[in-house]
Amino acid sequence: MLKPILALLLGAPFAAAAAAPAALSLEDTFDAHARVITQNDEEAKTALRNSLRTADPSDYPDIVDIVDALYEFGNLAAGFEEPAASAISARRKTIHCRADKIEENSSSERGIVDYHCTLPDVSAAFPAYRDSRARFRTGEQTAEALKEFLEAYAATLRDAPGTRYQARAEFSRAGDNGPWISADMLFLNLKLLKELMPFSAWDxxxxxxxxxxxxxxxxxxxxxxxxxxxxxxxxxxxxxxxxxxxxxxxxxxxxxxxxxxxxxxxxxxxxxxxxxxxxxxxxxxxxxxxxx
Incomplete structure (x- = not known):
């Protein structure tokens, strides 16, 4: 009886070492970024944090903080009354990104991911936005104009057909055989928000x-x-x-x-x-x- 117990105890350190975090593959790294950016997925956050922790802390001391800066959709429904706020939150959960093509160079130090994201096409709300801006310029019922636009925008976002946002992200290793990192993915959340709230482009x-x-x-x-x-x-x-x-x-x-x-x-x-x-x-x- 003692031999099996001793064997288990002696093997415990090796089991712990085997369970140490490992860097994600390029495909899984992209997928984890995408799920955090679009869904704030907790499992993806954990996987990405564990992967980033494999980087040399002396060279990349704050690299794990990247994860907390990826999600920006949480306030998309802010300022909207019910039931519009709930409808926007529900539609937000349908946004996703998928890899179409993944390439690594021969040394596996750099990689490229061509991908697309599916999100609501809010272009149908542009006429309501233009009308709202015109009423603001003339000082005509500005509060009412804003309310009517927000209602039109919420309805559009809720019912809009999906559209494809296509892009490319470049990845590199954080150190020799370190985890994959990408500056392009850090800005994807802001790019998608501009697609969902294209007010500057409409102006x-x-x-x-x-x-x-x-x-x-x-x-x-x-x-x-x-x-x-x-x-x-x-x-x-x-x-x-x-x-x-x-x-x-x-x-x-x-x-x-x-x-x-x-x-x-x-x-x-x-x-x-x-x-x-x-x-x-x-x-x-x-x-x-x-x-x-």
Missing amino acids: ERIEAESVTAYSGIPACDLMLDAQLKFAERYDPDSPLQRGTTLQDIVAEKVRSLGPSLAEAYCRGTHDRNRAVWEGPVSQEDTDHVRAE
């Missing part, structure tokens, strides 16, 4: 409706409109003012970069030069804008 779209559309991309249309007005005011004899030269340059940017990158390029250019285009300028400012 840009509303602003672009008042200009002549050349590209079909609001950010690029606003940038081009600002450039044309600037050139007309300060440099009317510029070759860029002849015919459709400026329009052609922007159109070529859109073709070469693709819609998403062109939108980011146009928005960045517009934001950098907004003060110049909208206010008094120096010769140095004029030369800078010409160069772009």
Whole structure:
């Protein structure tokens, strides 16, 4: 009887060592991130924490804190009254992300995951948002306008068909044979929130409706409109003012970069030069804008 007990006691340290946390595979690391980001899944949190703890603490002392920064959907229903709040919370639980393609390099130090997320398409709420903004600008029943928009948005979010958000995440090892980590996954929660609450993009779209559309991309249309007005005011004899030269340059940017990158390029250019285009300028400012 004593021999089996002694064998169990002597084997206990080895069993404990065998149960020590191990780093997740690339596929499981992505899946754990996705489940935490979209569902705040406690099992996924535990698995991801245990995986991250395998990193060298001297090099990555606070790496486990990453897990607590991944979930941002908890307040999505904040500010809504019942039953809208419960409906939004229920629909939020249907959001998920899935890997489509996973690749690791030959040394298994870097990996790429192409994936998609399924979430509600809230684009049908845009007319209600535009109407609400118009009423705010005129000072007409602002409280009532906000209430009506929130009701329309909640109904849209509850009943909207699903849409696919497609993206790519790059992963790398945290140290030699350490756990997989990804800066791209740290920002996925914010990107999905922008898809669910695209109010800044809608503001840009509303602003672009008042200009002549050349590209079909609001950010690029606003940038081009600002450039044309600037050139007309300060440099009317510029070759860029002849015919459709400026329009052609922007159109070529859109073709070469693709819609998403062109939108980011146009928005960045517009934001950098907004003060110049909208206010008094120096010769140095004029030369800078010409160069772009």
